[in-house]
Amino acid sequence: MTALAIADGEGRNGAWLAEQGLKVMTTDIAPRAVQKARALAARRGVSIDAHVVDLDAWVWPEQAFDAVVAIFIQFAPPAARDRIFARMKAAVKPDGVILLQGYRPEQIAYGTGGPSEAENLYTEALLRDAFNDFDILHLESHDSDLSEGAGHRGASALIDMVARRRSTPT
Template sequence: MDHASHWNGRFAGKDYLFGTEPNLFLTQQAARLPAMGNVLCVADGEGRNGVCLAAQGHHVTSIDIAEAGLAKARKLAQERGVSLGLQQADLAAWDWPEDGFDAVVAIFIQFADPALRARIFAGMQRATRPGGLILLQGYRPEQIAYDTGGPSLPDNLYNEDMLREAFTGWDIKHLAVHDSVIEEGPGHSGMSALIDLVARKPA
């Protein structure tokens, strides 16, 4: 099954797979963003994070491969009374705009194997303007034992050394490893092995 079919299937239900409330790490770090910034939410699924940032006054573009996810993101934005730019995008082929955003947000985008992940990270870095931020949260390999969400493939998971290498030359403002309980709909529920990154692109 291709990625689009897989995620359209996961988002097909009436309920929101990962809930409608924003990711906690994102809410904790959102104060770092410039007021009314241009923000890209990568693989934003059903839109919970993009809608949150739009409600804070940011100009948000949410991209995802799944039409079903984008439709639910559009519905959520309408219910919350915010404007959200939506674009269907296959990250394996998307043309990342150069220096297009004040911040790029990537929350649990671990569908990518190492080769695709390297292309996505390079694209995220390309899309961030000088002085802009990348905010990223993902699962560590220990997550497999918890079995509370995320991929089952160890190669798709993150560790501290890998993220430091991937963002060599960037100013790492925050890099934290922690085990925490998260409740994000039925898709992410329970104790989780997490890693958080905030990195600033050199001016």
């Protein structure tokens, strides 16, 4: 199986996916992060195909991946987010899945990391609408404790989604 991990930073998600046996392409806009992703994969004894990419300018592969993974990619304002979501959907093969995790608007009050712009945060309604042409297999809002370094530590307002591209349009 193949996976695309977008805006993957230093490659934790991409390396983990490779450890599960997937052939992984990982992207980030920061060259230093991509270097660190490659080094992490090497330390873990796995291979990833890591690229420096501006997601809004990149020519995305179409119907190329069994899974597209987007974990905390909430840097994009709504118009750019909509373009990225559309390209994520086009990149996944029929019957492939999109795995997404992010922060909900309640996160701002927690002050434990994540974007400070409420418009960049996800709600269940936003994700249902954005992925209404996919089968949403899992969509859950929850509060969990994170320990992802100094910038993301403590109680967090999260949302998770797994959506499958339909093999035939309805």
